[in-house]
Amino acid sequence: MYDTLFFVVVRYYLSIMRVIAVDPGYDRLGVAVLEHGDGGSEKLIHSTCIETDATATLPARMHTLGTAFDALLDTYAPDALAIETLFFNKNQKTAVGVAQARGVCIYLAGTHNCTIYEYGPQEIKIAVTGYGGSNKTQVIDMVRRLIPTAPEKALDDEYDAIAVGITCLACNRQH
Numbered sequence: 628m629y630d631t632l633f634f635v636v637v638r639y640y641l642s643i644m645r646v647i648a649v650d651p652g653y654d655r656l657g658v659a660v661l662e663h664g665d666g667g668s669e670k671l672i673h674s675t676c677i678e679t680d681a682t683a684t685l686p687a688r689m690h691t692l693g694t695a696f697d698a699l700l701d702t703y704a705p706d707a708l709a710i711e712t713l714f715f716n717k718n719q720k721t722a723v724g725v726a727q728a729r730g731v732c733i734y735l736a737g738t739h740n741c742t743i744y745e746y747g748p749q750e751i752k753i754a755v756t757g758y759g760g761s762n763k764t765q766v767i768d769m770v771r772r773l774i775p776t777a778p779e780k781a782l783d784d785e786y787d788a789i790a791v792g793i794t795c796l797a798c799n800r801q802h
Contacts, residue, residue, distance in 0.1 A: 643662050646705055647708055648790075649711070651711060652725055657674075660672040661792035674788060705736075707742040708742070751766075755769045774789060
């Protein structure tokens with residue numbers, strides 16, 4: 628606990644923003660922790676996908692996501708949550724589950740005193756690639772170029788979370 632508090636104080640005095648970024652979902656929740664690195668470039672601290680059991684009930688899946696996400700908040704002590712806004716598709720059942728996963732993340736980040744930033748899919752694509760109509764492959768390629776330490780192989784959700792984090796840091800430059 629003291630180590631985490633120490634790093635929070637150091638980041639505060641150095642004006643370094645640490646963000647936990649989320650690509651919401653209830654099958655897989657993409658998560659990335661980033662901060663400004665040397666020279667103002669983005670630095671990836673951690674990325675992962677939190678996966679849930681497809682045979683479990685929706686409340687059980689939300690519990691799994693919430694428990695794992697809360698542990699990440701405790702471990703990395705971010706200043707902010709960057710989360711993708713809900714994109715409504717034709718499947719209402721999926722949209723409701725994703726909305727609930729977003730709610731869990733927003734609530735937990737609030738309990739950790741994080742500032743909440745929300746970004747739409749087109750906003751994220753513009754921030755990462757410069758073009759709002761970019762496809763998944765183009766976004767992943769630019770994430771790898773912007774963050775050389777990004778995993779070579781990861782699920783799309785993990786790359787999307789990193790892209791959300793890049794967007795947040797670009798929109799909230801402190802240096």
